[in-house]
Amino acid sequence: MSLPASNVAQSHFNSFYSEHQTWLYKWIHRRLECHFDASDLTQDTFLRLYERREIQSIDSPRAYLATIAKGLISHFYRRKSIEQSYLEHLALSPEVFQLDELQRQILIETLTELDASLDRLPAQVKQAFLMSQLEGLTYKVIAEHMQVSEITVKRYMKQAFMQCLLLMEDDLFE
Template sequence: MLGQELSDETLVGRLRHADEQAFRTLYDRHWFELYVVACRKLRDSELAQDLVQELFLKLWQKREVLRVDNLKAYFTTSLRNLIIDHVRQQLQSDQYAEYILHARPAESNQTTSAVQYQELSESLNQALAQLPDKTREVFLLNRFERMSNREIAAQLGLSEKTIEYHLSRSTSFLRTQLQNLATLLAGLGFFWTGKP
C-alpha cells in the first residue's frame, strides 16, 4: 500500500487533516505490537484489544490538535496511561483487591520487578496491620482461607451480620489504601516492563 512507504511523522501530519488512509496505515503498522505489549501486561487478550482500540480511537479524536515528535513514545505512554487508568478503576472492586493480594510479578527474575513487588507486599502488610484484630482475622479467613461468611461466623462464634460488617470495613479500608498504590501496581512486571 502507498501509505506503508511513508514515515510515521508524515502520516501523523496527514492524520491532522483527517486522512483516513493515513490513520489506517498507522493502525496496521502499530496495532499488533501494542496489542502484544498490552496482552503481556494485563494477561487478558480481550481487555488488551479493548485498550488498544481505545488508544487508536483517542488518536483519531485528537488528530486535529495532535503534536507528536516520536509516535512510538506517544503510543507507549498512552498505552501505559490506559493501563494505569484501568488499574485505578478496578481497584474499586473487591475482586481486584483480592487479585492484588495474591498477585506475583510476571517476570519475578527481574530485580526491579522483585523490588517493586516487595514494596507492594510491605505496603499491603502495613495496611492489614492497621485493621482491628477481629476485622483482619475475618478478612484473612474469607480471602485466604476461602471460607464463607457462615463458616467464619461458626468458627469465631459471631453472627453472619457481624462477619459482613467486618468484611465491608476491611475491604473499604484496603481499597482506599490500595488506590494510593495504583501507579506502583502499573509499574510492576505483570503490568508494565517497558518492553514488548
C-alpha cells in the first residue's frame, strides 16, 4: 500500500529539511552573526520553500536555499534600517507622539511594506514622492531639483500614489 500524495510530499520535505537545515543555518549565521536572527531566517527560508511545494524539482538545493535566504536577509536588513531610522526620528519627537510596542511594530511593518512597494517604481518616481512626502517640497521645487517639468512631477506623484493605493487595497483584502 502506498502513502497518499500529501504524506509523500511531507516526507520529502522532512528529508530535505533534515539534510539541509544545519548547512543553511550556518550559511545565514555567517552573514548575520546572530544566533536568534539566523534561526528565524532559516525557518523562514524553509517556510517559503514549503509553501511553494517544489522540492522534487530542485536541482541544486543549496543554491536554491541560498537564493531564498538572500532575499530574506535583504528584507531583514531593510526592515532593520527602517526601524533604526524610525527610532532615531522618534527620539527627536515630543513624548506626545510616543507609541506603545504594538503600535510601533505595526508602523514599522507598514513602513517596510511601503518602502518595498515604492522600490517597484522607477527611481525618479520614488525620489519625487519622497521629496514631496518626507521633505515637504512643492512640485515646482521638486521639478527644479530633478530638472524635469512640473507636469512630469505630477505624473510621478500620480504613479506613486497609485502604488500606495494598491498597497492599501492589498491590506484590505488580506
